[in-house]
Amino acid sequence: MEYQTQAIARPYFIAAIGLFVGQVIFGLIMGLQYVIGDFLFPEIPFNIARMVHTNLLIVWLLFGFMGAAYYLVPEESGRELHAPWLARLMFWVFLLAGALTVIGYLAMPYARLAELTGNHIFPTMGREFLEQPTITKVGIVVVALAFLYSIGMTVLSGRKTVINTVLLTGLVGLALMFLFAFYNPDNLAKDKYYWWWVVHLWVEGVWELILAAILAFVLIKTTGVDREVIEKWVYVIVAMVLISGLIGTGHHYYWIGVPAYWQWWGSIFSALEPIPFFLMTLFAFNTINRRRRDHPNKATVLWAMGTAVMAFLGAGVWGFMHTLAPVNYYTHGTQLTAAHGHMAFYGAYAMVVMTIISYAIPILRGQEAKSNRMQVMEMWSFWLMTVSMVFITLFLTGAGIVQTYLQRYTDAPQTFMVVQEKVALFYWMREVSGLVFLFGLILFIASFWPERVRQEQPLEPQTA
Amino acid sequence: MREMFTKSMARNIYYGGSLFFILLFLALTFDTHRAWPERDNRQAITEQVAEGKRLWEENNCIGCHTLLGEGAYFAPELGNAYKRFGENKEALKIFIRTRPVDGIPGRRSMPQFNFTEAQLDALAEFLKYVSGINTENWPPNVQG
Incomplete structure (x- = not known):
């Protein structure tokens, strides 16, 4: 660790992984409710479990991004973090706000939470992924501003690298687009149109900038490849992200009451969205092939390669599968969407956060890498989680294809619930895959448990 | 490069x-x-429809259902629910009103929300308004 303030990242990483465990447990609850409909009913109805599942995902990824920024920005800028006290304070503010919100979801009916938090004064609740009470949303903005202040001041007064610039653009975009969460008109078409400015422009826009920056940082550190080469790649990737992804928003606009020309704009530009992910895969493999050093942290290199491949498969391939308007007409809002969502979020964002955690945690402990034994355990966790996520995606895809056919495509369409029962086998298999995933995640955590045995690599400051 | x-x-x-x-x-x-x-059926947005949308949000309906294909995939699409229920607001209201408090053994069931008559009316009006939005003929059939 070059700078003392990089250590601020550590609690952020720990919180991220803790919340990730919660997300997976609620995912397993929902998975079971798909096949045993009255499981935990009416104590934890499906809608509550799902809200906890998706909101925990968003919050743990944000913790991960913030941790990544606190870790890499000082090193890239060549100076200590500006206002580290603020970063330490905001950790507790964000954790407390998140915990209170989740407790609110679980402790009372959602309508009661809306009433308690005064949703009628400024209604923003009850829209997918933006279920947080308005006061929590304000809290998120405060945390984001404080975070941007620390990071922004560090970047602006330090060495300006491409990684820092791209990361900062991504983070500013993230904060800016979230403001649309406060716009909730009575007109549903308008509501949906601008709701996507948060959701799409996050995950298919600015978050990809953050992803590219984190991945590039880890690749520079682990391969020793010349910065000039990597920076050129980063620019090309993020250029393609925004060139395809901005108008690509149109692939959400096919059936929500906007002009039909969005079917053309959305289809053409979202068909380009796999390109930046493909470039990211080429980038990662090229860089690792041309490495100038063999970094002792092999597990991190595996995560970096895995991120590139799985992001391309999940976001790129599974996204393209149902992005063209004539296809989407039949597949919109089926289990195919769920299949794509799972692999894309895991491949692009969950994995990049685990990449930076895998790289940074040993260094924050004063070693360049973990012992071989612990790295092997970490690699097992990589394969267990990744393979089981591939199967979760495949089973949901199977369910989605059958659902699309029986409910939408055939000449004698059947009702939603009848079709759901016909695809129950796929849901059971998905649940089993989910259990394997949880096991992989526990192994990931175990591989970071402090070892009693002395390390082969004693406290050597990292220099690359 | x-x-x-x-x-x-x-x-x-x-x-x-x-x-x-x-x-x-x-x-x-x-x-x-x-x-x-x-296209967006704005002439149908009354006070009652706005109240219905608020109820839709404050009971987190999107946590199970889709609305114009967006939301959760646990329960049926509701953008065309008004049409699926034979353009009959009373049928929609009866369905929501009669959900069993403790669910149905082994099966998925919508929670009992204990809505008042006025709230049921507002929800039905909201669903009627949504069904009038020009969605380019989506969903492909009445099953949603």
């Missing part, structure tokens, strides 16, 4: 390309606003 293609060229594509597409996106958004009055 040889010397012919330099880092500053890549940077210019990033900034120039992004700016161009942000402006194009804003232009399309502007045009969408212009086209909306014909």
Whole structure:
């Protein structure tokens, strides 16, 4: 660790992984409710479990991004973090706000939470992924501003690298687009149109900038490849992200009451969205092939390669599968969407956060890498989680294809619930895959448990 | 990616390309606003519909259902529920009102929300309004 303030990242990483465990447990609850409909009913109805599942995902990824920024920005800028006290304070503010919100979801009916938090004064609740009470949303903005202040001041007064610039653009975009969460008109078409400015422009826009920056940082550190080469790649990737992804928003606009020309704009530009992910895969493999050093942290290199491949498969391939308007007409809002969502979020964002955690945690402990034994355990966790996520995606895809056919495509369409029962086998298999995933995640955590045995690599400051 | 293609060229594509597409996106958004009055069924938005939307949100209906295909995939699409229930608001209200408090053994069941008669009316009006939005004939059939 070059700078003392990089250590601020550590609690952020720990919180991220803790919340990730919660997300997976609620995912397993929902998975079971798909096949045993009255499981935990009416104590934890499906809608509550799902809200906890998706909101925990968003919050743990944000913790991960913030941790990544606190870790890499000082090193890239060549100076200590500006206002580290603020970063330490905001950790507790964000954790407390998140915990209170989740407790609110679980402790009372959602309508009661809306009433308690005064949703009628400024209604923003009850829209997918933006279920947080308005006061929590304000809290998120405060945390984001404080975070941007620390990071922004560090970047602006330090060495300006491409990684820092791209990361900062991504983070500013993230904060800016979230403001649309406060716009909730009575007109549903308008509501949906601008709701996507948060959701799409996050995950298919600015978050990809953050992803590219984190991945590039880890690749520079682990391969020793010349910065000039990597920076050129980063620019090309993020250029393609925004060139395809901005108008690509149109692939959400096919059936929500906007002009039909969005079917053309959305289809053409979202068909380009796999390109930046493909470039990211080429980038990662090229860089690792041309490495100038063999970094002792092999597990991190595996995560970096895995991120590139799985992001391309999940976001790129599974996204393209149902992005063209004539296809989407039949597949919109089926289990195919769920299949794509799972692999894309895991491949692009969950994995990049685990990449930076895998790289940074040993260094924050004063070693360049973990012992071989612990790295092997970490690699097992990589394969267990990744393979089981591939199967979760495949089973949901199977369910989605059958659902699309029986409910939408055939000449004698059947009702939603009848079709759901016909695809129950796929849901059971998905649940089993989910259990394997949880096991992989526990192994990931175990591989970071402090070892009693002395390390082969004693406290050597990292220099690359 | 040889010397012919330099880092500053890549940077210019990033900034120039992004700016161009942000402006194009804003232009399309502007045009969408212009086209909306014909398509979004705004003439049907009454006080009651607005109240229905609020109830829809404050009971987190999107946590199980989809509405115009967006939401959770645990329960049926509701953008066309009004049509599926035979354009009968009373049928929609009866369905919501009669959900068993403790669910149905082994099966998925909608929670009992204990809505008042006025709230049921507002929800039914909201679903009726949504079914009037021009969705380019989505969903493909009445099953949603």
